[in-house]
Structures are given as C-alpha cells and as structure tokens.
Amino acid sequence: MKTLALSTLFAASLCALPAVAHVEVDNQCNTQLHGSISYQHGDLTVTTQDGDTVLITPAHELFIDGDKVDLSDEEQRWVSDYYTNIETAIPMTVQIATEGLHVASYAVTEVFSEMLGTDNEMVQEFDVFFTDLKAELDTRFYAADGSYQFHSEGLNGNNWIDDAWEEEFESRVESLVEKSMGHMLMAIGRQMLFEDGDMEDFATRMDNFGATIEQRVGDKAEALEHKADELCSVLAKADYAETRMQKHISGLGGLDLLEINSDYSMQK
Numbered sequence: 001m002k003t004l005a006l007s008t009l010f011a012a013s014l015c016a017l018p019a020v021a022h023v024e025v026d027n028q029c030n031t032q033l034h035g036s037i038s039y040q041h042g043d044l045t046v047t048t049q050d051g052d053t054v055l056i057t058p059a060h061e062l063f064i065d066g067d068k069v070d071l072s073d074e075e076q077r078w079v080s081d082y083y084t085n086i087e088t089a090i091p092m093t094v095q096i097a098t099e100g101l102h103v104a105s106y107a108v109t110e111v112f113s114e115m116l117g118t119d120n121e122m123v124q125e126f127d128v129f130f131t132d133l134k135a136e137l138d139t140r141f142y143a144a145d146g147s148y149q150f151h152s153e154g155l156n157g158n159n160w161i162d163d164a165w166e167e168e169f170e171s172r173v174e175s176l177v178e179k180s181m182g183h184m185l186m187a188i189g190r191q192m193l194f195e196d197g198d199m200e201d202f203a204t205r206m207d208n209f210g211a212t213i214e215q216r217v218g219d220k221a222e223a224l225e226h227k228a229d230e231l232c233s234v235l236a237k238a239d240y241a242e243t244r245m246q247k248h249i250s251g252l253g254g255l256d257l258l259e260i261n262s263d264y265s266m267q268k
Helices: 002-014 016-023 073-116 121-141 164-179 181-194 199-248
Strands: 036-040 043-047 053-056 062-064 149-151
Touching: 036 073, 043 073, 053 073, 073 121, 073 199, 121 149
Parallel strands: none
Antiparallel strands: 036 043, 036 149, 043 053, 053 062
C-alpha cells in the first residue's frame, strides 16, 4: 500500500509536465528559425543567415542593410502581412508561456501541499522556483516600459520558443521529488498512526485527489493546446508572407527565417 500511495502521489505531481510541454509551441508545429529575429519598441529586425539585416518599422516601411526599399502595392501588402502576423504572434506566445507555467505551478503545488502541508519547506521551495521562472519570462518578453519584446539570439536552439527553462523545470521537479521522499514517508507514517494504519483508505483518498488534479490540469492543458494551434496558424501566415517577399522583393533572396511543418504551412 505504501508503494501504491507514493506512486499515486508522484503521478499526480508530475501530471503538470504535459501541460508544460504545450508551452513549447515547436512541439505543436515544429517551427524552425533560420537566422535571428528581434522585436522591440515596434521595430521588427531579421538577420538572415547570409548576414543581411532586414528592418520593418511600425509604419511597415522596409529597410535592407539600412537602405529604405520602395515597394509596389503588392509588395507592401506582403511586408505588412509579415509584420502584422509576427507582431500578433508575440503576445500569443507570452500568454501561452505564462499560462502553461501557471498550470504547472498549480498542479505541483496542490499535490505537495495536500501531502505535506502548505507550510512545508518543499512547497515553499517550489513556490520560490515558480516565482523565479515567472520573473525570467517577464524579463524575456517585456521591455522596461512594459511593451512586448522578442529576441531569438538568446534562445536555446533554433526554435520559436526556448525549451531550456522547460528542461530546467523537469529537472527541478525530479530533484525536489527525490529530496522530499523522506517527508512523504513521514506523512504516510502519520497517516498510519492517526488513522489506525488504514493505508488502503489513505491510498484511495490520494488516488481521488490525484484524479481531480489531473482532470483540472488536463482541461487547462487542452485549452493551451488550442491556443498553440492558433499561434501556429499565425506563424504559418507569416511564413507565407515571408516566402512572397523572398521571391518578389529584390534583396530579400536570403530571407528565410521561418520554417513551419506541413500541417500548418500555407500553399506557397
């Protein structure tokens, strides 16, 4: 019965991890970046793999290596579409990342609080950890004036979303679960002492609690998945506009920042 109770608890606590996986949008649409992108104070800057710098201003003006490009009406439409869709994708990305972190925090904290008590040091450690992660997300996605920003240069790999903090989260969860093993065994011991050793009742209660948490997290994770799908569609529209710019605007032959998998890519 001890094994059953612990397994139930661990399953409930780690059920947050699938929700966190949804934060990495690349799991949804395999977004790859070829080159780098920066968005700050309304300026969208793309550096191609050939080293060219492409700037689109908030007024949708196009500059290549510092030189302004005169555009036809059709070319202007593709530039505007490209800018607008990327500008739309950034706050969507922030929302998904923030909500995914909230879901993970809720699931893990609820489980450990139920098992060990809200004032336990393990619960407090998780609370500090999630607070630090939220601060990292805010620093990454918000400028000092509160406006959105996005910089791909500091990301881990060539994805739209950096998965480094997700790996850190999983590692931290595993570490704290191992560290809290003694606390959990003591909690089970207390249940045996104060409930006449009825571990079957305790295991059933933990199982029911785990199922409740899993359902709540599952509903939120499903909602996040829908939002990730919407974000993928927006990025696919940006990818399509980028392809049209590459083909029809002189000087943009090396522009190929976005690559979206076939499930989301639009006809080019």
